[in-house]
Amino acid sequence: MSPKAVDKKTKRQMIMRAALEVFAEQGTEATKMIDIARRAGVGKGTLYEYFPSKEELIAGSMLMMMDELDARMVERLYPLVDPLDKIRAFIEETFSFFVEKEDRVKILADFYAAGIPRPDSKPLIADIDKRYVELMEWLAVIIDEGVERKSFRPVDSKQTASILLATIDGLLFQAMLGLMPPDREKVLENVISLFLDGIKA
Amino acid sequence: MSPKAVDKKTKRQMIMRAALEVFAEQGTEATKMIDIARRAGVGKGTLYEYFPSKEELIAGSMLMMMDELDARMVERLYPLVDPLDKIRAFIEETFSFFVEKEDRVKILADFYAAGIPRPDSKPLIADIDKRYVELMEWLAVIIDEGVERKSFRPVDSKQTASILLATIDGLLFQAMLGLMPPDREKVLENVISLFLDGIKA
């Protein structure tokens, strides 16, 4: 990797980071290229040196965000052994990720919208569903471990993973709407407890 | 209510229904007023006789959809007594609603996006969060009933409702991305079972 290449890559990332900020504040649609350029501190034309179109810039930014979350997740879960700890950490980490950076959660609606398959045009982000499935399979492995260790009931691990992921997504959407209660700690505990013990008396 | 007034209201609804179809297919942003007009079989100008702007037409359509879901939910749950039956019916009904009509689920991303509070502009749909909260409180009441009847553990009913709603939303989002497994019946059973019994061995 020549120093040039690093610079180019770094600048690309800087632009995507600026874009994500503005996307979060205004939504991808309402965001104009000039807004991103100004936020990134570059000229409008410069954006097109790094991305062929607004669409690609959106897709790139979103994928970068996914990669960052993935990386953090791997790093966080790597040292853990107990499946229960892993799941707890998974939920915690996801929440932290989307809340720590101002408004990052507000990207989520655009993010999902970008993955919707439409009849006459490919989805904005091609493999968002594959990424999602990978995540689910990763969780499923953890759940399988738990089942093997007799920590969990013998559940359908894939569907259980799907449901857990759904719950996390759903809660993030509530946060997006401003509905999350201030004590996230307690919410987390309740999710864990509900997920583990159910609601039945 | 004069017959004229009824006609007006009916036509308004017809337009909103046409709009929802197109929104589902293309997303609200990509949908042009002319698309809606054509689908509704009216002229472009006519839309503006019934809605002052595209924004209001979007908001109106979404609220109509919410009202329809509400009405169906009330009708479906009204005869039920057992809190468990009510919750099961709630989940079932929500899924049916979003799946029975071709692609209705694809409106969801736009729907949530419409409710995001933005710094410099009010959310497209003003009270989406209140509606959401009402729904949650409704569910909370059901859960409270269950707790009272000792069917459920003594949980924080509001948070539990929030979590259940989140799970349902999340699963619908997965469906939106085309990830739902074909056997919704089984998914439903798993959700219910997980929600009731948790995962713990």
Place this chain on the structure above:
Amino acid sequence: MSPKAVDKKTKRQMIMRAALEVFAEQGTEATKMIDIARRAGVGKGTLYEYFPSKEELIAGSMLMMMDELDARMVERLYPLVDPLDKIRAFIEETFSFFVEKEDRVKILADFYAAGIPRPDSKPLIADIDKRYVELMEWLAVIIDEGVERKSFRPVDSKQTASILLATIDGLLFQAMLGLMPPDREKVLENVISLFLDGIKA
């Protein structure tokens, strides 16, 4: 043809006429859509009600011009019998057409450029070459008549037509550059005389 249709067609022509004026003054490339709109006394968007793109507006205008010349030519030559008269009238009419309307001749370069076949993109005006060939064949018929009547030497009528047309075009290009002598009458006479008698002593 309903009155609406007439209006639509008429307005389309009005726009093309305005466009031709501006094209002549500035060249097609330097002409902005807003220039044409202003000249036509309509809004910018209106142009797009009648033409899907600038390219199509250019092509349409040029074709209209060709049609006008064709129509005039037919009308002018129709009453004539003597091939020599026809050829003289053909040359006269072409010159008048391009000179009578201020600067119409200045469209010619763009006009021909529009017909150039390019490797990776179809020519702007698809059948300009066919139109040109038709014109040549038309002239060839006249020349054949002249040969038959023994007014002309037995020449290759197609090539002779090609050459005559070339001469006319070439003179128009000179006019375009501002090189035409003021006494067009005399030029015409010289062309006719040269074409008929050659230069040889």
Place this chain on the structure above:
Amino acid sequence: MSPKAVDKKTKRQMIMRAALEVFAEQGTEATKMIDIARRAGVGKGTLYEYFPSKEELIAGSMLMMMDELDARMVERLYPLVDPLDKIRAFIEETFSFFVEKEDRVKILADFYAAGIPRPDSKPLIADIDKRYVELMEWLAVIIDEGVERKSFRPVDSKQTASILLATIDGLLFQAMLGLMPPDREKVLENVISLFLDGIKA
């Protein structure tokens, strides 16, 4: 002239030659500076070391082409004595020049367009009309010689030159549109014969 200076001049010409190639393929307007730079094998900035603007590069290239044609013409006609031979050679040489180099003829439309006087902006190539006039006068001298030697009728030599030049230009334009018949030899013969003997029986 220092060796450096020669290099500079040589490089300038190399750039102009590259430019002409691209102009022929795409037209001057569609040609981007980067296209020329790549074809010339230099950086985009380098072009501006040799030409202050795209406009000047176009003008320079066109003038270079004219100079090349002039030089060839002088060399070709210099040994000839008979005015008829000169004229034949003139026509032949012009045709060869524009056909031998792939697509050179396709520059012609842009070339003429560049010479059109526009109301609010000087023509791209300032003296193209003067060059054209010089060429005509040169031809006129040849014709005068022919008249003097009684080879030609006593014609208006300037107008005759204009007409001959027009014919050549017009035929080149036909070639530009792809209309030239494959047997250029025969076309040439016909032009000569028509020009000399006319068409009259």
Place this chain on the structure above:
DNA sequence: AATGAATGAGCATTCATTCAT
């Protein structure tokens, strides 16, 4: 009331030109 032709504000994108290296 219903319509759709007309409109122009607004935006993504292009590309000639500059200038730091």
Place this chain on the structure above:
DNA sequence: CATGAATGAATGCTCATTCAT
């Protein structure tokens, strides 16, 4: 000298909205 990354002025085109009929 040579370069190409950076720039922003310039423009084709879209589409929500208006309003005369």
